[in-house]
């Protein structure tokens with residue numbers, strides 16, 4: 001994959017938030033038998049044919065879901081989809097950089113997970129982590145890709161994200177998802193909006209992800225300014241078990257459309 005021709009997705013061109021589908025949980029189900037189904041690459045084909053703007057994977061060191069062969073097979077598949085972005089997430093101090101060097105996705109998302117962590121549950125600590133991250137960000141840039149840092153929604157951290165050389169921040173949205181539907185919902189969403197404004201002011205692009213779903217997505221995209229991309233996996237794949245991949249993608253794109261243009 002040649003990231004030097006990384007697409008500005010149709011979503012960017014249309015002024016709406018891009019939907020990147022995280023396929024971790026398809027691989028998780030696949031790995032419970034030695035039958036190769038459900039297929040990760042088939043899931044990618046169907047969600048892309050339904051209009052998804054990107055594919056995200058998080059190949060954890062223990063290969064509990066996405067395995068090394070998935071990363072490479074998806075890279076080969078996406079050569080047929082030049083307008084689709086490939087986003088690979090992981091800890092660059094563990095196994096992520098091997099995939100980055102081999103596959104050269106459009107975006108690398110650095111996530112500070114430990115090797116056996118149950119799921120992603122916190123962002124980087126800046127500026128403390130800056131010296132460790134800076135050469136890895138520089139290497140990703142030299143390989144021609146964008147770098148996004150997975151961060152908690154703290155406005156004061158955004159200047160540090162830019163200072164270390166990252167292009168985007170991925171706002172860790174679990175606190176928003178947990179507050180949704182409670183009296184704290186608006187205050188928490190306001191915190192994300194303030195963080196996004198600080199990120200944009202620092203010259204960063206804004207991504208978001210973790211526990212987003214059909215219920216909480218529209219209000220987030222409507223009220224948090226400039227969200228370029230949401231990466232969604234767990235809830236979306238759960239919905240697809242009920243609705244099918246294609247109807248699910250149309251539903252999530254409908255949630256984004258209902259939020260209005262981001263431009």
Ligand SMILES: CC(=O)[C@@H](O)[C@H](O)COP(=O)(O)O
Nearest residue numbers: 024058089111119120209210
């Ligand atoms: C970084 C993040 O919040 C998710 O992208 C992450 O991939 C979730 O990992 P699991 O699917 O292993 O829970």
Ligand SMILES: NCC(=O)COP(=O)(O)O
Nearest residue numbers: 022209210211231233234
């Ligand atoms: N970066 C977030 C992601 O890729 C998917 O997170 P989730 O929707 O599985 O919680």
